[in-house]
Amino acid sequence: MNAEIERRLERILPTVQKPARYVGGEYNQTVKDLAEVDTRVVFCFPDTYEIGMSNVGIRILYEAVNNMPGVWCERAFTPWGDMEEAMRANHIPLYALESHDPLADFDLIPISVGYEMSYTNILTMLDLAGIPLHASERKSLHNIVFAGGACTYNPEPLAEFFDFFSLGEGEESTVEIVNCYRSAKRAGLTKDEFLHEVAKIPGVYVPSFYEHRYNPDGTLAQIVPLHGAPAKVTKRIVQSLDAAVFPTKPIVPSTEIIHDRVNLEVMRGCIRGCRFCQAGYTYRPVRPRLPETLYRQAVDSLESSGDHEITLSSLSTSDYKFLEPLTDRMTDYCAARHIGLSVPSLRADNFSRDLMLKLQRVKKSGLTFAPEAGTQRLRDAINKNVTEEDILKTCEIAFSGGWNNVKLYFMLGLPTETDEDVLGIADLVFKILNTWKAHASNKKRGVRIHVATAFFVPKPFTGFQWEQQITPEEYLRRARLLKNSMFSKSVEYDYHDDRVSEMEAVFARGDRRLGPVIEAAWRRGAKLDGWLEYFDYDKWQAALRDCGIDPSFYTTRGFGLDEVLPWDTIDPGVRKDFLKRERERAYRSEITPDCRHGCAGCGANCLLEGGVCDA
Amino acid sequence: MLRASFRKEGNAVWISHLDLMRVLQRAFRRAGIDLKHSQGFTPHPELSIALPMSVGISSDCELVDFTPAEGVELDPAEVPARLNPVLPAGLTVTDCWAEGRKLKHLVWLEARLTLVYDDGVPDGAAEAIQALLDRPELVVEKHGKKGPVEVDIRPMYRDVRLKREPDPAHPREDALTLTLVCAAQNPTLNPLLLPAAIERYAPEYRPDFTRCRRLRVLDAELEAFR
Numbered sequence: 001m002n003a004e005i006e007r008r009l010e011r012i013l014p015t016v017q018k019p020a021r022y023v024g025g026e027y028n029q030t031v032k033d034l035a036e037v038d039t040r041v042v043f044c045f046p047d048t049y050e051i052g053m054s055n056v057g058i059r060i061l062y063e064a065v066n067n068m069p070g071v072w073c074e075r076a077f078t079p080w081g082d083m084e085e086a087m088r089a090n091h092i093p094l095y096a097l098e099s100h101d102p103l104a105d106f107d108l109i110p111i112s113v114g115y116e117m118s119y120t121n122i123l124t125m126l127d128l129a130g131i132p133l134h135a136s137e138r139k140s141l142h143n144i145v146f147a148g149g150a151c152t153y154n155p156e157p158l159a160e161f162f163d164f165f166s167l168g169e170g171e172e173s174t175v176e177i178v179n180c181y182r183s184a185k186r187a188g189l190t191k192d193e194f195l196h197e198v199a200k201i202p203g204v205y206v207p208s209f210y211e212h213r214y215n216p217d218g219t220l221a222q223i224v225p226l227h228g229a230p231a232k233v234t235k236r237i238v239q240s241l242d243a244a245v246f247p248t249k250p251i252v253p254s255t256e257i258i259h260d261r262v263n264l265e266v267m268r269g270c271i272r273g274c275r276f277c278q279a280g281y282t283y284r285p286v287r288p289r290l291p292e293t294l295y296r297q298a299v300d301s302l303e304s305s306g307d308h309e310i311t312l313s314s315l316s317t318s319d320y321k322f323l324e325p326l327t328d329r330m331t332d333y334c335a336a337r338h339i340g341l342s343v344p345s346l347r348a349d350n351f352s353r354d355l356m357l358k359l360q361r362v363k364k365s366g367l368t369f370a371p372e373a374g375t376q377r378l379r380d381a382i383n384k385n386v387t388e389e390d391i392l393k394t395c396e397i398a399f400s401g402g403w404n405n406v407k408l409y410f411m412l413g414l415p416t417e418t419d420e421d422v423l424g425i426a427d428l429v430f431k432i433l434n435t436w437k438a439h440a441s442n443k444k445r446g447v448r449i450h451v452a453t454a455f456f457v458p459k460p461f462t463g464f465q466w467e468q469q470i471t472p473e474e475y476l477r478r479a480r481l482l483k484n485s486m487f488s489k490s491v492e493y494d495y496h497d498d499r500v501s502e503m504e505a506v507f508a509r510g511d512r513r514l515g516p517v518i519e520a521a522w523r524r525g526a527k528l529d530g531w532l533e534y535f536d537y538d539k540w541q542a543a544l545r546d547c548g549i550d551p552s553f554y555t556t557r558g559f560g561l562d563e564v565l566p567w568d569t570i571d572p573g574v575r576k577d578f579l580k581r582e583r584e585r586a587y588r589s590e591i592t593p594d595c596r597h598g599c600a601g602c603g604a605n606c607l608l609e610g611g612v613c614d615a
Numbered sequence: 616m617l618r619a620s621f622r623k624e625g626n627a628v629w630i631s632h633l634d635l636m637r638v639l640q641r642a643f644r645r646a647g648i649d650l651k652h653s654q655g656f657t658p659h660p661e662l663s664i665a666l667p668m669s670v671g672i673s674s675d676c677e678l679v680d681f682t683p684a685e686g687v688e689l690d691p692a693e694v695p696a697r698l699n700p701v702l703p704a705g706l707t708v709t710d711c712w713a714e715g716r717k718l719k720h721l722v723w724l725e726a727r728l729t730l731v732y733d734d735g736v737p738d739g740a741a742e743a744i745q746a747l748l749d750r751p752e753l754v755v756e757k758h759g760k761k762g763p764v765e766v767d768i769r770p771m772y773r774d775v776r777l778k779r780e781p782d783p784a785h786p787r788e789d790a791l792t793l794t795l796v797c798a799a800q801n802p803t804l805n806p807l808l809l810p811a812a813i814e815r816y817a818p819e820y821r822p823d824f825t826r827c828r829r830l831r832v833l834d835a836e837l838e839a840f841r
Contacts, residue, residue: 010824010826011824013629013670013671014670014671018631019629019670019671020629020630020631020634020670022629023626023629024626025625025626025627025703025704025705026703027638027641027642027645027701027702027703252638252641252703254627254630254634254637254638254703255630255631255634256633256634256637260637303645304645305641305645306640306641306642306643306644306645306701307641307644308640308641308644308659308660337644337649338652338658338659338660340657
């Protein structure tokens with residue numbers, strides 16, 4: 001342990017909230033002997049420990065890198081505001097949790113970026129570590145800062161801060177990147193020479209190798225690859241999830257985190273193709289894990305962690321083909337040991353009484369469904385292939401099975417949405433309430449229907465990537481319209497913050513001109529923007545003004561179908577002409593069947609050896 | 616019911632009382648010791664830790680009571696060897712036994728405070744602090760549920776001893792070591808109220824930092840509590 005940091009920490013930790021998240025030392029963390037380590041990596045997550053430790057990606061890559069002899073991978077998270085302040089006041093640099101060594105001591109600093117509103121946290125972490133914010137200011141091979149994660153499908157707003165981006169799934173590419181770095185270090189390459197080497201790894205995108213030129217109207221004119229860089233960089237996938245590394249000795253946090261349980265990823269990708277959903281497109285092609293692999297991983301992880309809950313995660317777990325054999329085996333194992341088994345992301349169209357009974361053998365958790373839209377027309381337009389009948393039938397099963405708590409998620413501001421669609425949500429909720437009245441097994445306990453609406457944010461690589469976002473005022477009008485149409489005391493309604501969603505939309509489809517905005521907002525004190533207690537809209541407005549940027553360019557304007565898009569350099573497998581076709585179908589309220597009912601030809605199958613999806 | 620005693624030190628001192636319950640529940644599972652579970656909506660292993668402790672305080676004498684599940688044969692003597700390999704750093708089970716005394720007989724706690732002075736212990740500090748703490752009355756401000764209240768803590772501690780001596784874990788520091796016996800419950804005395812009293816009544820001897828460790832749990836007769 002770093003003695004000086006230790007001494008200062010001891011004095012500030014009693015003054016901050018939840019100090020356990022700042023000291024590491026959890027069961028199953030990896031500690032290596034520095035004498036046997038030639039390369040030090042610190043995985044950073046630009047949000048709190050509780051959020052970051054709930055992220056499966058970080059855990060997988062921590063395992064993958066620590067499996068490499070001679071390489072030690074540690075962790076760092078964004079400190080909460082009180083801790084950041086105390087660290088600055090006491091001159092404590094950001095340190096890695098395992099060794100408590102300052103981040104500046106590390107060779108490679110990968111940062112997992114999954115949410116637009118965490119961008120300022122990246123700057124907070126680099127600054128707290130004393131590492132220059134801009135890639136161009138970091139001249140040597142020391143402190144190479146790169147990123148992966150969902151936001152790197154449009155990394156342009158972050159381009160000036162990162163040396164490179166690792167696109168797609170990192171199990172294999174991260175290991176290749178670390179090895180490339182070790183060779184570069186041994187050979188004494190310059191940073192520039194290293195960047196040329198690392199760019200040869202498939203999936204690695206070096207933003208400084210591309211020049212973005214703009215038209216007088218502000219739209220992108222051209223993206224010019226420099227130094228022989230490829231015009232497109234294709235994301236990486238792992239071919240076999242069964243062979244891919246998976247941490248079966250997970251770190252067990254000593255303090256409660258958001259997902260405080262074993263998280264078993266049953267498949268990657270989603271067969272559905274909801275037109276607003278970035279993950280649904282970018283995680284393609286669909287690849288399941290075999291139930292045998294999963295059962296073994298579940299048992300190993302549960303025994304090694306001592307967790308008393310396990311969740312079967314994926315974008316749509318009830319679509320996992322082997323769900324029944326897997327849950328059969330799992331429920332027997334779990335029930336005998338008081339282990340709760342939960343299945344999130346259920347769909348209302350294939351929810352079965354059987355599955356419900358299995359899941360409540362140990363612990364009964366709430367039911368959550370996401371119909372996303374209130375009318376069939378709009379559900380068809382967004383390709384959420386769920387019918388009202390499915391939803392009501394599912395609720396009937398749940399209510400008669402003793403559930404009295406349902407959460408329903410919707411979106412407001414979806415393309416083509418009218419007031420009729422908004423009122424359709426209230427109508428659906430009313431029908432669900434009536435279903436409860438007709439089928440509740442125990443009416444005395446009452447019912448709670450929790451309705452939540454999100455403000456639609458158009459995302460890159462979706463069928464809606466060109467669409468306009470409605471204004472925050474219009475969103476609030478629709479939210480109020482909905483609120484005033486739901487009368488029952490059993491219904492609770494809340495809606496996402498309009499201003500956060502507006503900013504999210506700016507950065508989701510942003511270009512390189514937004515890098516200075518992020519920095520300006522951060523310099524004005526913006527931090528932890530994903531947390532409403534910190535999010536400060538005025539700071540962002542001021543930062544946009546400072547940089548002469550009109551946010552509506554990225555939100556309500558919409559992007560032209562022939563416009564050069566900032567993310568055009570990136571190839572997620574799914575083709576642009578497919579996305580255009582999906583957009584057209586949306587405007588005709590025409591559904592696209594899921595992958596099992598016929599291949600829609602998205603193009604992601606080309607990423608697979610053999611070119612055939614196992615949907 | 617079985618009772619185990621354990622040490623909490625190093626970075627484990629930052630684990631809060633509630634989090635420590637989670638940590639121990641998981642550790643029992645990892646050790647393969649099945650605990651009796653509560654009934655109801657969300658069954659959880661039954662386990663209770665005596666005398667909740669503020670974060671930042673270390674201890675040689677924490678107590679946890681637990682009940683193995685029905686049908687589980689468990690020799691208490693084996694418990695430390697089974698739990699210790701699966702505990703996070705800083706937690707060490709030192710002993711385990713059956714039929715612990717009722718917790719209401721746990722009356723006193725022996726504790727050690729290390730008063731650290733970054734610029735060296737001021738002359739006369741030990742004597743002045745000894746005299747302060749031996750006063751017949753010592754009123755300090757305590758943060759109660761209804762805001763700050765003035766409390767005389769003098770009846771809540773005894774046997775104060777001061778020595779110019781560093782903490783065993785930090786041998787190079789210049790510090791005063793203060794040992795005392797303080798009330799364990801009804802009401803409990805947070806030993807960190809003592810440096811607060813020094814700050815109020817003898818600010819020139821205010822330490823820059825105070826470390827606290829629980830050493831032993833005692834009954835009303837000051838005999839070891841088990």
